[in-house]
Amino acid sequence: xxxxxxxxxxxxxxxxxxxxxxxxxxxxxxxRIGRVGLGEVEAPGMNRKLxxxxxxxxxxxxxxxxxxxxxxxxxxxxxLVAVIDDLVAGSLLLFPLGLAVSVVAGTLxxxxxxxxxxxxxxxxxxxxxxxxxxxxxPVVLPLIGAGLLAGLGIGIGFLLLVVPGLILxxxxxxxxxVIVVERSGVIAAFGRSRELVRGNAWQVFWAILTxxxxxxxxxxxxxxxxxAISDTVLMRILFNVIAxxxxxxxxxxxxxxxxxxxxxxxxxxxxxxPEPAAGEADPTG
Numbered sequence: 001x002x003x004x005x006x007x008x009x010x011x012x013x014x015x016x017x018x019x020x021x022x023x024x025x026x027x028x029x030x031x032r033i034g035r036v037g038l039g040e041v042e043a044p045g046m047n048r049k050l051x052x053x054x055x056x057x058x059x060x061x062x063x064x065x066x067x068x069x070x071x072x073x074x075x076x077x078x079x080l081v082a083v084i085d086d087l088v089a090g091s092l093l094l095f096p097l098g099l100a101v102s103v104v105a106g107t108l109x110x111x112x113x114x115x116x117x118x119x120x121x122x123x124x125x126x127x128x129x130x131x132x133x134x135x136x137x138p139v140v141l142p143l144i145g146a147g148l149l150a151g152l153g154i155g156i157g158f159l160l161l162v163v164p165g166l167i168l169x170x171x172x173x174x175x176x177x178v179i180v181v182e183r184s185g186v187i188a189a190f191g192r193s194r195e196l197v198r199g200n201a202w203q204v205f206w207a208i209l210t211x212x213x214x215x216x217x218x219x220x221x222x223x224x225x226x227x228a229i230s231d232t233v234l235m236r237i238l239f240n241v242i243a244x245x246x247x248x249x250x251x252x253x254x255x256x257x258x259x260x261x262x263x264x265x266x267x268x269x270x271x272x273x274p275e276p277a278a279g280e281a282d283p284t285g
Contacts, residue, residue: 048265049199049200049203050200050204050207050258050261050262050265051203051261052203052206052207054261055207055254055257055258055261056207056210058253059253059254059257060250062116062117062120062257063249063250063253066116066120066125069116069125069129069132070113070116070249071245071246071249072129073109073112073129073132073133074109074244074245074246074248074249075241077105077108077109077248078105078109078241078244078248079241080105081102081105081244082238082240082241082244083237084098084101085098085101085102085240086233086236086240095158095159096151096152096155096156096159097155099151099154099155099158100147100148100151100152100155101151102151103147103148103150103151103154104144104147104148104151105147106147106251106252107143107144107146107147107150107175107176108136108140108143108144108147108176109248110143110176110180110251110252110255110256111136111139111140111143111176111179111180112132112133112135112136113249113252113253113255114176114177114180114181114252114255114256114259115127115132115135115136115180116132116256117253117256117257117260118181118256118260119132138183139179139180139183142179142184142185142186142189143176143180145186146175146176146179146186146189146190147176149186149190150168150172150175150190153168153172154168154169154172157169166205169208170197170201170204170205170208171193171194171197172190172193172194173193173197173204173208173255173258174193174196174197174258174259174262175189175190176255177255177256177259177260178192178193178196181259196259196262196266197262200265204258204262207254208254210254211250211254214247214250215243215247215250215251218243218246218247219240219243219244219247221243222239222240222243223236223240223243225239226238226239226240
């Protein structure tokens with residue numbers, strides 16, 4: 001018979017006394033910390049899952065509090081996207097191109113929003129719009145490169161019976177935050193995103209699907225309004241910009257919130273807040 005006492009096993013000797021036998025290294029390495037009396041340890045985040053409701057709640061609370069920053073940035077960036085979307089509308093062959101442009105713009109916007117979400121971790125925003133844009137400038141080229149690759153990959157995936165596109169969209173959900181926060185290279189960001197999503201792919205997928213549904217519904221509503229007023233190219237572009245301005249912060253915030261929460265679940269080190277530019281005072285000092 002073997003009894004466990006703390007982290008040791010006991011085995012009766014021939015003389016009837018009990019001999020303590022230290023646990024093997026494997027057992028010691030897998031004991032659970034924080035579970036008193038169980039003598040087992042669990043790796044950080046092993047059983048934790050991403051809370052989709054918590055992600056969406058934080059997303060919309062941040063949206064409401066920071067709308068004055070999020071909306072002007074979105075309007076400026078997605079004006080070009082709206083023009084291109086209208087030009088490629090109705091063409092299946094040009095659909096990947098339109099999607100690629102949208103993903104590039106979305107990735108750049110996500111980069112700015114990641115800095116915003118990182119900035120408000122203490123409950124208040126210390127950076128201006130100009131500072132958020134400047135903080136993203138050093139990673140603009142990697143963001144564009146990653147956005148192009150992701151856009152083409154996801155676009156081709158959707159052409160291949162949709163499912164591959166959904167899978168890639170889920171696995172690559174936090175590419176932009178990885179590049180901005182961890183200063184990762186383009187190719188490395190894809191692997192890092194996949195690593196963070198692993199184990200929570202369904203949760204990430206449902207969060208993304210919620211964003212997609214909201215985007216489609218809002219876009220359809222504004223498109224119907226545009227047609228009702230005047231079915232012209234200019235009117236469609238205008239309302240497309242408005243729809244993108246309203247929905248882009250949701251998608252970008254979801255990606256940023258998912259990233260920071262997955263880092264916490266995986267037990268990664270706390271995210272780094274970008275250093276102030278040379279000559280600028282530290283807003284937290």
